[in-house]
Amino acid sequence: MEANRPVKIKVEDLVLIFGKNKEKALQMLNAGKTKKEILTDTHCTVGVNRANFEIYEGEFFVIMGLSGSGKSTLLRCLNRLIEPTSGNVYVNGDNITRKNHQELLDVRRTEMSMVFQKFGLLPHRSILENVAFGLELRGEGKETRENKAQVAIDTVGLHGFEHQLPAQLSGGMQQRVGLARALTNDPEVLLMDEAFSALDPLIKTEMQDELMSLQNTLKKTVVFVTHDLDEAIKLGDRIMIMKDGIIEQIGTAEEILTSPATPYVEAFVKKVDRKTIITAGTLMHEKPTVVRLGKDGPEGTLRKMRSTGLDVLPVLNDQNTFLGFVWVTDAVQSAKTKEKTVASILLTNVPTVTTEVTVEEMLPLITATRSPIAVIDRESKKLLGIVTQNSLVIEATRFDEQDISQLKEFANNN
Secondary structure (H helix, E strand, O other): OOOOOOEEEEEEEEEEEEOOOHHHHHHHHHOOOOHHHHHHHHOOEEEEEEEEEEEEOOOEEEEEOOOOOOHHHHHHHHOOOOOOOEEEEEEOOEEHHHOOHHHHHHHHHHOEEEEOOOOOOOOOOOHHHHHOHHHHHOOOOHHHHHHHHHHHHHHOOOOOOOOOOHHHOOHHHHHHHHHHHHHHOOOOEEEEEOOOOOOOHHHHHHHHHHHHHHHHHHOOEEEEEEOOHHHHHHHOOEEEEEEOOEEEEEEOHHHHHHOOOOHHHHHHHOOOOHHHOOEHHHHOEOOOOOEEOOOOOHHHHHHHHHHHOOOEEEEEOOOOEEEEEEEHHHHHHHHHOOOOOOHHHOEOOOOEEOOOOEHHHHHHHHOOOOOOEEEEOOOOOEEEEEEOHHHHHHHHHOOOOOOHHHHHHHHHHO
């Protein structure tokens, strides 16, 4: 996520402590005491421990962790459903922790909407009335709110169910109603707390796909809480991993998988199928030895191969455009016949990819060729790097499965 994008939400030194003796607990926290020490001495629980982060406008930001990590607590601090003990939350540069009750209600009704794990639908109201309920609280007229609600219902794919009652809908459809109700207010920020965790796997996948499609269209700022790493990777532009109220790491899925910041994060991501996440841009060798067409003949090519120990090299023109590969056996034969150029031995029918292509997508490319994979710029076709077959196979087989109980054990012991 580009740092020059506008910051939508900024969280600054946020602390949330549960219990009666919060003042002493905060003093102990500031003095460097652990969560366990504070609980023992004050009977207070540290829910969020000095959180600092920014969420960009239009970003799909995922907060994840195991049960008790503080992820849902932190989410509720963003709209002050839970009052922070200390620290600040800024929305569009405006400090909402300093707002009075009425000002805060206005923020919730106009700028931020929330979708909960439990749908919270009113059982005796129709779907249309449920979706329009927030606008009713806002004081909008019946015709206006029903028109807006109908648009939201159509957006989430529930056209024709407007006059049904919640009990007449499946769990997945009820969750769509909750999403439609949040969208009806046309919020700038959508807060989603484990919104899909109660759904069956198939319905959950459908809702994830639906949400991604909506996000591509609506461009909302979404803050999504989950305990499911696969869900976080699928949905998030960036992911924040929490443990015991502390932010362990923030980054893209690829950054977290390739460079885990802590032993906990490393343990957390071991169960992920890396080949669906790691891309050519991460795996490629960025500055390979190259052959220049028109400058390097077969003899010059062989010298480069001997010095590098490589049997195959990419060939570029003078604009750095990738042209193909040349192999050592062909270069030897061409040198024997005193050829002056590698043009006649250049293999052009070779695989190329762009930086965002995953290992899983590259694997089929190596079954029909012995060549490396060239990583090129989509527009200019310039060579950016090379992915060797060895590195691709190694990356595809390096991950191993780890049961979630092992991760919980790690969390408990550290």
